[in-house]
Amino acid sequence: MEKFVVEGKQRLTGRVKISGAKNAALPILAGALLTGGTVRLTEVPELTDIYTMLEVLKALGAKYTFSEGEVVLHTPEITSAEAPYEQVRKMRASFLVMGPLLARTGRARISLPGGCAIGARPIDLHLKGFEALGAKIEMGHGYIEATAPKLKGNTVYLDFPSVGATENIMMAAVLAEGQTIIENAAEEPEIVDLANFLNNMGAKIKGAGTKVIRITGVKDLDGVNHTVIPDRIEAGTFMIGAVATHGEVIVENVITDHLTPLIAKLIEAGAEVIEDEDQNALLVRSKGKLKPLDIKTLPYPGFPTDLQAQMMALLATVPGISVVTETVFENRFMHVTELNRMGAKIRIEGRSAFIEGVESLTGARVKATDLRAGAALVIAGLVADGVTEVGHIFHIDRGYERFEEKLRGLGAKIYRVGD
Numbered sequence: 001m002e003k004f005v006v007e008g009k010q011r012l013t014g015r016v017k018i019s020g021a022k023n024a025a026l027p028i029l030a031g032a033l034l035t036g037g038t039v040r041l042t043e044v045p046e047l048t049d050i051y052t053m054l055e056v057l058k059a060l061g062a063k064y065t066f067s068e069g070e071v072v073l074h075t076p077e078i079t080s081a082e083a084p085y086e087q088v089r090k091m092r093a094s095f096l097v098m099g100p101l102l103a104r105t106g107r108a109r110i111s112l113p114g115g116c117a118i119g120a121r122p123i124d125l126h127l128k129g130f131e132a133l134g135a136k137i138e139m140g141h142g143y144i145e146a147t148a149p150k151l152k153g154n155t156v157y158l159d160f161p162s163v164g165a166t167e168n169i170m171m172a173a174v175l176a177e178g179q180t181i182i183e184n185a186a187e188e189p190e191i192v193d194l195a196n197f198l199n200n201m202g203a204k205i206k207g208a209g210t211k212v213i214r215i216t217g218v219k220d221l222d223g224v225n226h227t228v229i230p231d232r233i234e235a236g237t238f239m240i241g242a243v244a245t246h247g248e249v250i251v252e253n254v255i256t257d258h259l260t261p262l263i264a265k266l267i268e269a270g271a272e273v274i275e276d277e278d279q280n281a282l283l284v285r286s287k288g289k290l291k292p293l294d295i296k297t298l299p300y301p302g303f304p305t306d307l308q309a310q311m312m313a314l315l316a317t318v319p320g321i322s323v324v325t326e327t328v329f330e331n332r333f334m335h336v337t338e339l340n341r342m343g344a345k346i347r348i349e350g351r352s353a354f355i356e357g358v359e360s361l362t363g364a365r366v367k368a369t370d371l372r373a374g375a376a377l378v379i380a381g382l383v384a385d386g387v388t389e390v391g392h393i394f395h396i397d398r399g400y401e402r403f404e405e406k407l408r409g410l411g412a413k414i415y416r417v418g419d
């Protein structure tokens with residue numbers, strides 16, 4: 001398997017262009033199943049997760065081309081309503097085809113998505129929504145089968161503002177009869193991007209980005225052109241890397257509003273963040289001594305769980321005691337043992353990690369346990385004394401387009417080697 005070799009004591013300096021958001025592109029690709037028309041997407045990042053989703057769509061009857069960030073896709077007819085195990089096990093987000101399949105064909109048979117390193121990740125809220133819209137759900141042999149001759153609008157309350165459940169239910173509701181209200185909905189920017197995409201196809205969705213989303217069902221949807229929003233988590237990863245390495249980085253192609261919680265925390269730590277409106281860019285640099293932080297991950301607009309590991313890599317060398325509390329996933333601290341192998345002093349108590357800043361980390365052989373943990377270990381490697389080898393980088397390739405190339409563009413000495 002491939003690994004990254006990262007030389008330590010590197011400062012990140014220069015400009016980096018942020019790619020389109022993986023977590024917007026994935027639900028939007030699933031939503032393309034809702035029409036027989038042609039869907040043209042630009043700013044689609046070239047990631048293994050995107051290829052996995054395209055393979056799932058192809059198995060369902062979609063035809064597509066994907067080059068230079070542009071996907072042109074159309075599904076004249078759904079030739080199969082089944083997403084098989086070998087594809088769903090690769091990526092939980094494949095489950096997002098359930099809502100569109102139900103809406104378009106009245107049937108969907110999806111392999112139960114396995115858990116993953118960061119938690120069990122159930123789908124009970126997705127199923128609660130589909131049942132509320134009149135679908136009959138049956139489980140067996142590791143598959144979930146949903147059937148609904150005609151979905152009918154209803155009110156669905158989400159016990160937790162699940163991103164995937166909000167997206168799946170929204171996509172099922174756009175072709176249902178009557179109105180659907182999703183209460184305690186997730187408010188992430190990727191939900192808003194999906195709603196804009198669907199509305200441009202002719203859907204009637206109001207309130208995306210707030211806790212209450214109202215969808216009035218329509219008869220059918222047309223093809224559409226859509227540009228995917230920039231990836232706030234990729235942007236945040238480079239911003240954290242800039243501060244951790246005491247560098248100075250301009251991240252281009254960002255939507256500043258989507259980064260408010262991170263910007264607030266970086267400034268609280270003593271970094272400088274300057275917005276350049278015309279360029280849709282942010283300049284991030286550290287001004288010397290940083291201060292410890294108390295961070296709690298929460299659903300948007302709280303601090304994103306997808307930047308928690310990267311922040312830990314930064315705080316590992318900030319003098320004092322920082323606290324990071326993970327409230328979204330039940331098991332998203334696997335990077336802690338890897339960081340401690342690099343000399344960090346992090347202690348876990350329940351859902352909180354206590355980080356005692358150390359003078360310096362030391363390079364070591366570590367391995368990524370999920371895509372954000374992998375990015376965090378690369379940041380730690382840039383800061384550490386000596387060379388770090390990060391294994392299992394297939395995790396990183398799922399969510400970061402040309403990661404090592406972009407880092408080299410910022411002056412990092414990082415190389416991909418097969419092993």
Ligand code: EPZ
Pocket residue numbers: 022023024026092093119120121122123124125126127160161162163164165186305306328329330371372399
């Ligand atoms: C999305 O995952 C993102 N993935 C994740 O990004 C992100 O970490 C997560 O939202 C939270 O922001 C995509 O958008 C493809 P959830 P999702 O449903 O939809 C519980 C990355 O790094 N839950 O909001 O799977 C669940 O167990 C990835 O790019 C239920 O209990 O997240 C978890 O504890 C990692 N029942 C919490 O909600 C359900 O039916 C958040 O899950 C669904 C979820």
